[in-house]
Amino acid sequence: MSAEARRPRVTALALAVGLVLADSSIVVLALPEIYRELDTSVAGATWVLIAFNLVMALAAVPAALLARRIGPGRAAAVGLAVFAGASLACGLSETLSTLIVARCVQALGGAAAVTASLELLPATVGSERRATAIWASAGATGAALGPALGGLLTELVSWQSIFLIQVPVALAAAVPILAVAKHEAATQIINTELRRTGRPHLWANLALAMVSAAIAAALFLLVLLLIEGWRLTPIGAAVVVSVMPLAAIVGSRLTGLVPAAKPRAVAGAILVSGGLAGLALLPSAEVALTVPPQILVGIGLSLVLSALTETALGGRAPQAIHGGWTISARHAGVVIGLLALTPVFTADIAQQRDDAIDAGTAVILDSRVPPLLKIDLAERIADRLGDEEGRVPTIGPAFKPLPEDPSDRAAVEVLRDELQDQLNRGATHAFSPSFGLAALLGLLALIPIALARRVEL
Amino acid sequence: MNGSQRSFFSRGRLLIGGSIAAALILVGVYLAAGGSSYTPEKTQDPCQQRPWRDPEGLQEIAEQFSLSAMDGAACELGVTRETLAQALATPEGRERFRERFGIDDAKLATAIRAGLLRAVTDAEDAGALSPLLGGPLRTTVEEVPLDQAIELVQDASSAFGTFQDFLGPAGDLLEELLP
Numbered sequence: 317m318s319a320e321a322r323r324p325r326v327t328a329l330a331l332a333v334g335l336v337l338a339d340s341s342i343v344v345l346a347l348p349e350i351y352r353e354l355d356t357s358v359a360g361a362t363w364v365l366i367a368f369n370l371v372m373a374l375a376a377v378p379a380a381l382l383a384r385r386i387g388p389g390r391a392a393a394v395g396l397a398v399f400a401g402a403s404l405a406c407g408l409s410e411t412l413s414t415l416i417v418a419r420c421v422q423a424l425g426g427a428a429a430v431t432a433s434l435e436l437l438p439a440t441v442g443s444e445r446r447a448t449a450i451w452a453s454a455g456a457t458g459a460a461l462g463p464a465l466g467g468l469l470t471e472l473v474s475w476q477s478i479f480l481i482q483v484p485v486a487l488a489a490a491v492p493i494l495a496v497a498k499h500e501a502a503t504q505i506i507n508t509e510l511r512r513t514g515r516p517h518l519w520a521n522l523a524l525a526m527v528s529a530a531i532a533a534a535l536f537l538l539v540l541l542l543i544e545g546w547r548l549t550p551i552g553a554a555v556v557v558s559v560m561p562l563a564a565i566v567g568s569r570l571t572g573l574v575p576a577a578k579p580r581a582v583a584g585a586i587l588v589s590g591g592l593a594g595l596a597l598l599p600s601a602e603v604a605l606t607v608p609p610q611i612l613v614g615i616g617l618s619l620v621l622s623a624l625t626e627t628a629l630g631g632r633a634p635q636a637i638h639g640g641w642t643i644s645a646r647h648a649g650v651v652i653g654l655l656a657l658t659p660v661f662t663a664d665i666a667q668q669r670d671d672a673i674d675a676g677t678a679v680i681l682d683s684r685v686p687p688l689l690k691i692d693l694a695e696r697i698a699d700r701l702g703d704e705e706g707r708v709p710t711i712g713p714a715f716k717p718l719p720e721d722p723s724d725r726a727a728v729e730v731l732r733d734e735l736q737d738q739l740n741r742g743a744t745h746a747f748s749p750s751f752g753l754a755a756l757l758g759l760l761a762l763i764p765i766a767l768a769r770r771v772e773l
Numbered sequence: 774m775n776g777s778q779r780s781f782f783s784r785g786r787l788l789i790g791g792s793i794a795a796a797l798i799l800v801g802v803y804l805a806a807g808g809s810s811y812t813p814e815k816t817q818d819p820c821q822q823r824p825w826r827d828p829e830g831l832q833e834i835a836e837q838f839s840l841s842a843m844d845g846a847a848c849e850l851g852v853t854r855e856t857l858a859q860a861l862a863t864p865e866g867r868e869r870f871r872e873r874f875g876i877d878d879a880k881l882a883t884a885i886r887a888g889l890l891r892a893v894t895d896a897e898d899a900g901a902l903s904p905l906l907g908g909p910l911r912t913t914v915e916e917v918p919l920d921q922a923i924e925l926v927q928d929a930s931s932a933f934g935t936f937q938d939f940l941g942p943a944g945d946l947l948e949e950l951l952p
Binding site: 591 | 800859
């Protein structure tokens with residue numbers, strides 16, 4: 317097959333991998349919208365994310381085995397068709413339970429498409445090493461771009477559009493793969509010679525799971541901090557979290573400079589932990605302060621994920637099965653990260669909200685605003701808190717119109733700024749313990765990284 | 774180890790060293806900028822005396838008086854002044870407070886009266902209230918019904934109004950005696 321003829325298939329396979337792996341994070345920015353529209357809690361909406369990653373983790377290896385049994389072309393084509401159908405169902409869901417079920421089906425199709433793609437790519441590009449590089453890079457790009465794309469679509473159209481737009485993309489990716497499936501069906505050339513599969517690389521996969529848990533937590537928590545804590549719009553938050561994938565692109569350049577996997581994995585884990593620690597120690601509620609930590613996390617994740625995937629796949633065959641293990645480890649890590657940190661975070665935000673309201677009450681009681689005006693303001697602020705239904709409010713509108721008397725006006729402005737500062741402090745601090753735990757998880761990944769050796773089988 | 778391997782090895786060490794430095798610098802800078810203390814202000818212990826600001830009129834004195842009363846009542850109940858303020862703001866708040874802390878109206882009334890008595894003392898200590906008024910005011914406070922007592926500490930305006938209402942003729946005297 318000529319290079320010209322191969323290009324659409326390689327593009328389709330890379331698109332399939334990118335699309336499916338983007339789905340593990342694409343709904344992150346839409347979660348606040350989803351939990352409000354479907355009338356559920358933060359913890360409930362998190363299951364839209366958890367369900368997909370959990371099924372991916374459980375189905376990746378069986379899907380790889382299936383691809384080898386029925387043929388990777390057929391597995392990828394069927395997987396993409398199932399993924400497209402389930403995406404449509406996600407987009408049409410009107411309840412949380414149907415959305416979660418559809419997400420599970422989506423992950424089943426996605427697992428088949430992603431693992432079969434790793435089986436198809438070496439034959440298409442003519443080199444196993446290049447195939448692995450394309451597969452890993454497509455997956456990393458999809459996962460990194462997912463949140464920003466999801467945020468843009470949520471803001472410009474709706475959260476449902478995130479899923480609906482995937483239907484034609486998945487079907488378009490399936491078209492060039494159908495030719496392979498037809499060829500498999502016509503010739504019955506299927507790799508039934510199931511070679512004895514070597515054991516998965518325990519330490520590399522364990523490290524992948526731990527780092528993925530830390531990264532998922534970073535992304536999820538940062539998005540919630542920006543939207544729920546600091547009241548950015550989804551599109552604003554999408555722009556802010558774009559720093560991470562951009563930094564990851566820069567980080568991927570370092571991969572060529574340091575071919576040895578272990579130093580890259582160590583450096584990557586340290587950078588991810590450092591960035592998360594920075595997010596745990598934000599000195600004020602300013603968006604710009606999230607940029608340096610995001611740069612560290614972005615560069616770190618590109619270094620550590622590529623190094624650990626290479627280590628896990630290095631010298632192991634069949635690639636699809638071991639690719640399945642890496643997918644399984646990464647998504648299991650995401651699930652563990654979300655399950656472990658969501659309760660910590662939800663408990664903290666409730667406590668911090670109470671503390672912020674207490675601190676705000678103290679600010680009002682002790683303010684220099686004339687007593688009668690203070691009472692009027694207190695009533696308007698209480699209404700504002702009620703309107704926000706438990707979210708961290710933007711307090712500014714409660715102070716409009718400002719008094720005309722210059723001294724009263726100045727006193728009210730001081731009170732408004734102090735009150736908003738207390739609320740910002742509470743919202744920001746609510747995320748600190750979770751970011752801190754995620755940083756610790758990233759550091760702990762250094763243990764399996766240190767134990768990991770590249771074993772040739 | 775050949776030259777190329779040595780180069781990769783040293784690049785690897787450089788990468789790890791650079792990563793450690795970057796992580797430490799970020800954490801150090803954020804700590805130095807106050808990252809570990811960016812939390813909501815802690816509320817003050819209501820049992821501790823809070824200095825009275827220089828009140829400029831009867832309304833301000835009444836406000837300081839009600840704040841002091843709130844401190845005293847909160848101290849008596851073992852809650853913060855802010856929690857009590859939120860509880861007294863609305864009937865729903867009072868109901869939530871009752872459920873959360875298991876404090877019934879009798880306990881609340883006792884605590885508020887104790888708070889009002891402390892406010893009288895604080896006002897005297899601050900020189901905002903003549904000692905001549907302290908005695909009758911204490912007697913009145915001990916007799917005031919719960920709802921009126923709550924109204925008294927609830928906000929400055931009602932405090933001012935109620936203050937004069939329940940003092941009756943003493944209210945006019947109060948205006949004259951206040952600094």
